[in-house]
Amino acid sequence: MSLADVSPGQNAVIQAVGGQRAFRRRLLELGLLPGTAVTLVRVAPLRDPVELLVRGTSLSIRRAEAACIEVAQLTSAASEPLASGAARGPG
Amino acid sequence: MNEPRSPALSEPPSAAPIVLLVGSPNVGKSSLFNALTGGHARVGNYPGITVERLSGQARVPTNTGARSVRVTDVPGTHSLAARSRDERVALDSILGANGEPQPALVVCVVDATQLGRSSYLLLSVAELGVPLVVAVNMIDEARDAPPDVAELERALGVPCVVTDARRGRGVDALRATIARGLEDPRRCDLEIDYPPALVADREELRQHLPEPWRGDDRRERALALWALASLDEDDELDDAPRALREAAIRVRARHADRDLDREIATGRWAAIERLVSRVTRRDDPHPQKRRGTERADRLLLHPVWGFAIFVALMLALFQSLFSWSEPAIQLIESGVSALQGALRAALPAGLVRDFASEGVVGGVGNVIVFLPQILLLFLLLGLLEDSGYMARVAYLMDRVMRSLGLHGRAFVPMLSGFACAVPAILATRTMERQRDRTLTMLVIPLMTCSARLPVYTLIIAALLPPGEVLGLSVAPLALTSMYVLSMVVSLAAAGILGRTVVRGRRMPLLLELPPYRVPQPRAVLRMTWRRTMSFVREAGTTILACTVVLWALLTFPRSETAPVVAAAVPAAAAAAAAPAPATGAREPAAAPAIERTWGGKLGKALEPALEPLGFDWRIGVGLIGAFAAREVFVSTMALVYGLDEVDDEALPLRERLRLERRPDGTPRYRALTGISLMVFFAFAAQCMSTLATVRRETGGWRWPAFMLGYMTTLAWVASFLVYQVGTSLGF
Incomplete structure (x- = not known):
């Protein structure tokens, strides 16, 4: 599944980051690496962009780019979205 | 040392x-x-x-x-x-x-x-x-x-x-x-572990570093890695060494199976994680400030309430830009008029006096008259930035602005364009990319700024028939139509220019939403002051020079028979109104004096181009004068007709325009002429201050020249269509 499929308040772990090179590089530099935990905090009122919490930073990207980020959903998620928002993965 | x-x-x-x-x-x-x-x-x-x-x-x-x-x-x-x-x-x-x-x-x-x-x-x-x-x-x-x-x-x-x-x-x-x-300079000795394959690539690229990039081992390794991360077939670093770029492309192509960008980022992040775990017990991923911010965002980014608050904030910003700056603008204008009057009284009549009062004092007035709005807009922008809300504006508006090819942060500058294009163009600095800034700057002058209002008011009152259309009175209907037209056209222009002239690479949104903080008044005030002063220094000089040129155009060659008399300076017209460069009205008898000036001749020379739009050389002279600031059209037209009294209402001028007859007895200006003229003002880049500001913000004359070209073409074609189609339909 991709990050665009994650519902607001849910956590996931990044599996792979795709997209155009310059943008992808910036995401990697911000620490969106495979194994990193990410929370989809909310969706903007007009459905796009989405707000993410990664490594303690709130980031906003559009759905089209979120769809290029492959994630695995965490099952124990929804209870407290902020609690595990920036847990560091092995990556 | x-x-x-x-x-x-x-x-x-x-x-x-x-x-x-x-x-x-x-x-x-x-x-x-x-x-x-x-x-x-x-x-x-x-x-x-x-x-x-x-x-x-x-x-x-x-x-x-x-x-x-x-x-x-x-x-x-x-x-x-x-x-x-x-x-x-x-x-x-x-x-x-x-x-x-x-x-x-x-x-x-x-x-x-x-x-x-x-x-x-x-x-x-x-x-x-x-x-x-x-x-x-x-x-x-x-x-x-x-x-x-x-x-x-x-x-x-x-x-x-x-x-x-x-x-x-x-x-x-x-x-x-x-x-x-x-x-005692210290250099960091932390080593980052990169995979051996990446180290080999780095060493290969290092061989291609140009001479000035060379240095010690550390620097060369870092620059080789930088080249690997930054250079490729379509980077925009035109001056990067060619051999280095080619080497980077070669290495990248050879390792299509590897993910070099990820290897670099992963190496650094692994080092960061080691570092952080060494110096903190835990890298608190969501410190206190984040929790407060999260609570605030639940309201401020709420689908309904968030939008309502956003709209209210923007209306307040716009309203204060208009109403708070108004008294200061009035004060500056009356000050400039008083100074001009004093100069005329103190100096003997002649060229020196006219130059001092109309050219110099008028020109300085043309610059400082912008300061109230600029100061206010920078102050409000500073508060929005410093509090962290500006990032939220971009977040909320991205969906709308993107469909027009604009950045989410372009919203506030475009809104400010309804007050005055000059501060609005300066406000485009909140955007990071030059391409986004340029595109926003190009369409801001299409917004109906407050300087167009006196022009529209004059035209509507003088040339449009009173009465009602479909049960609505003509005047407000016409004014509203001009606002709607300007909005539609500016958004369409953004869409078109963003896909053609300033196309650039489509850059995905990557917006950080920083924690909310209480703005620091001192820092915001300092920034406001610094930016305002840099406007005065860099755009102000151009505006001053243009004012003097326009004054000269409408003054020389001087007519021997037309003694210049001390006359009323046009009163403050509207917000952003600038004192006219050639405000000294002549006595009625001397009316044709302006006709013999270079400006008058230019107006006449332009007449063939203006005739298909329904304009004559008199309007041409008015358009030249309006370059100082759009509302100067009103006082320049008064000059053309030798009227020495121009107040807010410009009543004599209205009468004059309405009653003007061609030699054959038909009205010189029809309602259709008025509509065509308003359309021209809606689209033409009739404002030297705007062009001077764009030059300052883009660092050259290329974009202001393009702006002048595209807006004038747009204005001419639109007015042509209005007048010609209107005429053929019998209006």
Whole structure:
């Protein structure tokens, strides 16, 4: 599944980051690496962009780019979205 | 030890050493800059691009007293990798390359509450092996889990100091550390483990580094890695060495199976994680400020309430821009008029007097009349930025603005364009990319600014038939139509220009939503003042020069038989109204004087081009005068008709325009002429101040020339269609 499929308040772990090179590089530099935990905090009122919490930073990207980020959903998620928002993965 | 390191690029040895302030966005770098320099700074530009560069003097202690250093603030960035000149500013500044002066010391600012996030840049700078000092800022907000700075110092091998720039704490310690760093420069010795394959690629690229990039091992390795990350087939770094780019492309192509960007980022992040776990018990991923911010965002980004608050805030911003600046504008205008009157009374009649009062005082007036709105807009923008709300504006508006090819942050500048294009264009600086700024600047002048109102009012009252259309009175209907037309056309223009002229690469949105903070009034006021003054210096001189040129156009050659008389200066027209350059109205008998000036001749020469739009040479002269500021059209038309009294209502002029007859007895100006003229004013770039501001903001005449060209063409074609189609339909 991709990050665009994650519902607001849910956590996931990044599996792979795709997209155009310059943008992808910036995401990697911000620490969106495979194994990193990410929370989809909310969706903007007009459905796009989405707000993410990664490594303690709130980031906003559009759905089209979120769809290029492959994630695995965490099952124990929804209870407290902020609690595990920036847990560091092995990556 | 203030000898600059690279003799080739150094400042003279006597100059104060340069201390560079670098850091990720939102780490409090600007606060630290203000604390170090006392807020006294020069706003400059990096050569060739329009990224703002702040620098100021700071005093640091020495054994014998104190010495001056020049602190330069580098725009916030997460990494040194770059694909455009804008993004390479940080690297150029650190290396003293591409025309940047060689810094003696780099101070890297990190966020104590988010050491991980802000350390990516720290490690990238450290890899370059430049003399380094680390300021661990916002230490007050990291009370729960303060980082162990002594341990950080051991890990990095460079001096580290904790600061709380917003409250001014730790700033003296930082000064002392800077002094120490200048005396005894330390370079970071932290090694980052990259996979062996990546190390091999790096060594290969290192062989292709051009001579000026060479240096010690550390620097060469870091620059080779930079090239691997930054250069490819379609980067926008035109001046990057060709051999290096080709080598980077070659290496990348050879390893299609590997993910080089990920290898670099992973290597650095692994080092960051080791570093962070060494100096903090836990890198609190969601410190206190994040929780407060999260609560606020639940309301401020709410699908319904968030939007309602946003609309209310924007309306308040727009309203205050209009109404709060109005009294100040009136005051400036009456001051300028009074000064002009005094000059006329004091000096003997003649060219000197006219030049002094109309050219010089009028020109200065044309500049300072913008200050109330500029100050106010910068103040409001500063508050929006400093509080963290501006990022939310972009978040909320991205969906709408994107469909027009505009950046989410273009919303506030475009809204401000309804007051005045000049402050609105200056406000485009809230956007990072030059392409987004340029596109927004190009369409802002299409917004119905307040200077068009007196023109529309005159035309509607003089030429449009009174009465009602479909039950609505004509005047408000016409005015509303002009606003709607301007909005529709500016958005369409953004869509078209964004896909053609300023196409650029489509850059996906990557927006950080920083924690909310209480804005710092002093910092906001300082920034407001600095930016306003840089407008006065850089755009003001152009506006002054243009005013003098326009004055000369409408004055020379002087007519012997037409003595210039002291006359009423047009009263304040509307917000953003500027005193006319050629305001001294002549006596009725001398009316044709203007006809014999160069401006008059130009108007006549333009007549063939204006006739298909329904205009004659008189309107042509009015259009020339309107270049000073659109509302000057009214006073210039009064000059053309030799009317010496122009008040807010311009009643005599209205009568005159309505009653003007052609030789054959038909009205010279019809209702259709009025509509055509309003359409022309809606689209034409009739404002030298706007063009001067665009020149200042884009760093050249290319974009203002394009703006003048496309808007004039648009205005001509639109007016042509209105007049010709209207005429053929029998209006």
